[in-house]
Amino acid sequence: MSVDTEQTLPWPSYREYFSVLKTTAANITVLCSICRKEYSTSKTSSSNLRKHLEEFDSKKRKAEHGPTVGEKRHAGGSSTQTRRHCLAATSRPKALSQSRIDRLIVNFVVADMQCFSVVENEQFRSLINAMQPSATVLNRKSLVNQIDILYREQKASLIATLEKVSTVCCTADCWTASNRVFGETVQEDLDFVANSITDVLDSGSNNDSSQEIHLPRHRRCAAHTLNLVASVDAENAGNNVAYREMARTAMYAVAKALDILQGEQYMYMGVLQPTLHSLLRYQRSLPPLKYCTPLASSLQEAVTKRFSQALEDADLALAAAVHPKFKLSWMTEERKAATLRLLEEECRTLETFCNENAATSEGSDEDDLFFQLPPVSTSCSEVQQWVSDPGTDTSELAKFPKIKKIFIQRNTGIPSSAPAERLFSKGRDIFSIKRGKLSDANFEKQLILKCNEFCK
Incomplete structure (x- = not known):
């Protein structure tokens, strides 16, 4: 066989x-x-x-x-x-229409973040003509015009989506990369949410002055700050060579906090303070480390120093208080009472605003105006029910309308710009010499089209 x-x-x-x-x-x-x-x-x-x-x-x-x-x-x-x-x-080759060929070329340039001049390359033109002899290859000017038209359509769609939300979070890290800092801001295109934007940035010194002048209230990127704690500040313990044997124990909490803040599971501002307090609690609870006491001490001091403002920020505490996973359980009694008062005040403000709108829209009865009857407040009862509710999932917010509004307002911002940096990594070697002539406007158009799954 x-x-x-x-x-x-x-x-x-x-x-x-x-x-x-x-x-x-x-x-x-x-x-x-x-x-x-x-x-x-x-x-x-x-x-x-x-x-x-x-x-x-x-x-x-x-x-x-x-x-x-x-x-x-x-x-x-x-x-x-x-x-x-x-x-x-x-x-027999399948004939494609000229519009389909143009669209495929645009898809190729956008999806692979190619230089616009690639369509002028003789080998590229030969490739297209070999597959479709009757095709006319776009020149650079036509390509830019088509991308501009598609960009405007995509941008209008994004703005229409953002108009439906009350709060927006953005990052300026890409704007300040490679010493390309400009005074213009994204709010020029988002006037309708200009007062509801939170910026999340790294801790570079080049951001300090620009944010005071041009940008709205911003938060330092917690992941970047923790990276500084784990790298720059941890070097203070480098003189003790033997500490490396127990470094993993000392660094565990910092690494865990970084995973939480850089991940996409807890993309809420209310996660920051509970994470920092858990990190400090872990560092304080460590037993005496024979070789790593200098490292553990350096990390604890660095977190306390670098996050001193964030640890005492009342707004961040409020963001955690309206997060179902944390609420007030992680706070000290003194901090818990202060945050509870702040939460009740926020709910009363929302209630007053809603009552005023209702009175304006429906009109007031003449007798009510005469007696000036005070409205019945339900804010305190909702806060107490929220604090005592055992649910830990965000779906529980549907039962507490005022708490939900505060949650959206306070937790739309994220504690780290790391997820957004993954977005801009799609730009590939955008700052290299061969892409040096690419304007910021054209880069923006390619990136928006690419990241919004335009190329299908």
Whole structure:
């Protein structure tokens, strides 16, 4: 017996369904691509193969594998005619419209963040013309115009989406990269949410002065600050060589906090303070470390120093208080009482605002104006119910309308700009020499189209 893995069936119409496993002097052993079973047939007759195919339900076979062998023969005549017809059909190139070709070129440039000048490359033009001889390849100017039109459409769609929300969080890290700092801000295009924007930035000194002048209230990127704690500040313990043996224990809390703040599971501002307090609590609870006491002390001091403002920020405490996972359980009694008062005050403000709107829209009864009846406050009861509610999922917010509004307002911002930096990593080598002439406007257009799944 001889095994021949390169042998093909002598009947072309069956090659779609069977592949040859081995051959003998008189028979061929094949593997069925449908049922994955082996069958044997004579070299001079395909009847066994035909019978096997006919056993399957014709409708199922049509849906999954196309027409049967017999149907192929009836539709196209003899097997020779069928083979010629198939070869002719596959040899004819499918004609594409010029608009489709233009769109495919735009997709290629945007998806791969290519230079616009790639369409002027002779080899690129030859490639397109070889596949579609009648095609006209876009020049650079036409490409830029088409990208601009599509960008405007995508931008209008994004703005329409943002108009429906009350609070927006953005990052300015990309604007300040590679010493390309400008005084313009994203709010120029988002005037309708200009007063509800939180900026999250790294802790670079180049951001300090610009934010005082041009940008709204901003938060330092917590992940970047913790990286400084773990790298720059941790070097203070570098003089003690033996500490490395226990460094993993000392660094565990910092690494865990970084995973939480840089991840996408807890992208809420209310996560920051509970994470920092848990980090400090872990550092204080460490037993005396024979070799790593300098490192543990340096980390604890660095977190306390670098996050001193964030640890005492009342707004961050309020953001955590309206997060179902944390609420007030992680606070000291003194801090808990202060945050509870702040939360009740926020709810009363919301209630007053809603009552004023209702009175304005519905009008006031003359008798009510005379008696000046005070509205019945439900804020305190909602806060107490919220604090005592055992639920920890964000879906629980639906039961507390005022708390939900405060949650959206306080937790739309994120404690770290790391998720946004992953977005801008799609720009690839955008700051390299070969892309140096790419304007900021064109980079923005490519990035928006690419990240919004334009290329489909």
